[in-house]
Amino acid sequence: MIQRNANFGDRTYFVLISFFILTLEVFILKFIYPYPSFLFDSYFYLNNAISNGGNCVWPPGYSWFIRICGLITHNDLFLLMMQYYAYGAGALYFYFTLQKFLSLSKFVKGFIYVLLFINPVHLYLTNFIASDILFLGLTFIWFAQLTRLLFKVDLNLLIAHTIIIILCLSVRNQAMLYPIFSIGSIIFFKTPIKQKLIGIPIIILAVFTYIQFISYQTEKAIGFRKYNITSGWQLANNMLLAYTLAPIKKEVNYPPGFKPLNNYVNKFPLTLKGKTKIFNTPMMAGIFILNYSFSPLAQYAVDHNPSDLHSMSPYKYIGIGKANVDDLYKSYAVYLIKNYPGIYLNYYLIPNICQFLCPNVECLNKYNVETNVINGEAKVWFGYLNDYIQYPNIKPEHAFNNFDILFFISGIIFILLVIFYYARKDLIKQDPAFSKVLPLIIFFLALNFAFMVLAAPVVLRYLLLNQFFFFTCAAIITQAICNRKNRNEPLN
Template identity: 35%
Template sequence: MRMQFLRYVYLAMFTMLLQFIAFKYFYPFPNFMQDSYNYLRSATENIDANMWPVGYAKLIRFVGFFTHTDTVLVFVQYFFYHLCALYFFLTLLDLNTSNPWTRRIIFCCLFLNPAILYLSNYITSDVYFIGLSLVWISQLFRLVYEPSRWLLAAHLLVLVLAYTIRYHALIYPVISITVIVFCRFSVRLKIASGLLMISMIGGFMLYTADANLRVMGVRQFSAFSGWQMASNAVYAYAHMPERPALEVPEQFTVIHRKVTHYLDSLQQVPMSQRPDGWPMMAFYLWDPGSPLQPVPGAVNIADNAAHLQQMAVVAPLYNDYGKYLISQYPLQYFRYYLLPNFIQYAYPPAENLAVYNDGRDTVWPVAQAWFHYPSNKVNTRSGKQELQIFDYYPAAMVVIILFFISGWIAYYSAGGPSFADTRFRSALRIGTFYWIIHYGFSVLASPVVLRYQLLNMALGSVFGVLLWQVARDRIRSVRMAERLQL
């Protein structure tokens, strides 16, 4: 097993370097989106609070301690993902990968996925979060069949790190505690680990709330969540065929007047031309033309500290306003936001992955300053036609979901649970539990896009392949037993 894994390590490192060198020839500059400039400003000013968690900004700053070369940062991101994916791959080898073709397919899913390469070239937290998530779920698999205190301690550390990078990690403690309850630890250790997990995350939340008070003037864990709540509610409200006059509480009068005035201006605009049309995006959250913006028409919102501070100030009010709209129109909220997002989870739009640098050939000043660019111009040696591959990824997500579900059906129909290794059965339960929780949280939280789904695409592909392998092996063993009886 050791020699087998080492061969895959060498192959993964070789393919990583080959892909990286070829890619950076065609894309000498990183890829930027609005989020990128926010992270870079957080790294430049070394602030402890912003609209997003600042963990990724701290990683940028750590790399910047050694060099501000953009290629090094991109390589660190890509290399970090490969290390995490190798740990995940080694964990899978312990589960059930006796078939060489199964190993090869899983290897290709993890290490030859073009989306990971392109995402690594983005100045954004996504690829770091995917890597940490692969380690996190691998540790959960291992805690079930080889529990140890050292592994448990490492798991708590990874959990907190993930929590500092993306708010999607909010569901991770729920899954971790559920799994640890069924691990072979003493009751005392289970309780202690749960309390430690809660205290570590609670401490981080309190520290972040205090940092928000210092930086933005409002004590809250996440200003982003209040804005997201309002954005989701207004999206549903905007798509209602009829909007009866609504008498809102006094504190919502100003914002509701701005919202209704804006929505009235869209009445004669065809749905295909509306800025808040399908697929769902974060228009009401980030677009300068959104009626929720405190300064209409403001530019460079994500890199504008004064504007973000204004957004943070009204975040608690927007959180209450969003909840109020939902309470008034719960069925419409389900029909015009939750249900479309439920579908979009299975068919996520490519969003930023399908375009380079938001379609521009320049970057904002904070990027030019951090990476010491001689000018604000960026370019590629590629015609960017290859980005069209991401137009097929939404359909690939549908195929993967169906492949995973059909694998489950084949697995149970063939009697897989009585045949499969105990470790595989436990990992399958954890992976499925994660997917169910993630599905519900993602649909409720924000409009789903492709880069949020790359981890699920990998998990669905991997477990789909493993499920079909177990089902096939089970059928073969039954047939072999029948032949021997004859």
């Protein structure tokens, strides 16, 4: 009992010190950047918070978070502080989980702690009015729970794990992987059948209920019963990126339902004169096709939406516009992929895989997308007096310019060390717990790779967990190698 209380006291002290560090970091951040950084997505989140779910373009979780913080104050510093604290709570839970189950040296513990709590990327990301840092914190909790379930399946933990899955789904669509991954992992865990028969249905039922709830909320807001009103847009974007760049003769005899849309698509290359810089990378091209007003998807959506929609809120109008054509875009994209698989492979998949290996830093090196102008939603919610913000005199964000190269190098080191680790059975025996966790990490990275390449923009801020795993696993495997050498035992 005395030892337990002592450990509890040490851990409480550790938590307080960690949150003090987080607080200090935020104040340093605000000294450099007096105002938050706003993205295109930021205004949808703020509009959803103001209207309580009026556009349904993005998952509602982050807007809910903004509204909850707004019950106390609309001060921007408070919101940023709360989302960094939420991240910190998830990171601490993950850190304690690794500490509990893995045999880590003091150096590796310190290295992981620095990655989690003194990481300039995570701190800088906190300044965005966006879901990224909150989602990263929730993901750390989700993976930590899964790690604990790997060693012992507990019904209470399974219920808590299900709740975290729903919270992750509410914040970002990328989390659709999480219930699939969790169910697949629980199936292969060495746990009693009874626990599996209870745990898996709980997750399935909860996810199904959540999807139905969001679909109902979407129908109530914009008149379309859909869970995700942008999935067809994303798929069409991916295929059109390949289809419009490929040197082929476009098919003439399309199914009648696709011909109007295809007329827009065939005119698309003509609109690119003077805009070729947009296609420097697949990511930039994808943003263009999805969002720019002169892209074929945007033009078709505007021309085929009822004219009376223009009188409503622009964000709700965009939501209805996207939902109105989403199913058509999905069917059109599937048709093109089936008929032009080689083009899809050569002009989208392979370039996107290359993009994944060295992801674009995107907005990380651009404060407020390099403008001092903000939209009305930010002015209304945060109570700003002007529609412009103070731009910082110094620009430390430019330090992120080469973080894509760092991601590539860390990924290569991770792959080489994992191969070496499995080639040396004596390393596996050093820490049996890590030998169980590592396949879980590899499985997650592989599934995330497939999702990002096939269905999401490949940008660095979406891959920070991957990079964390690269560094962490590399440090743990290096520790095992060093321990072997220190004992003067050959690596057999």
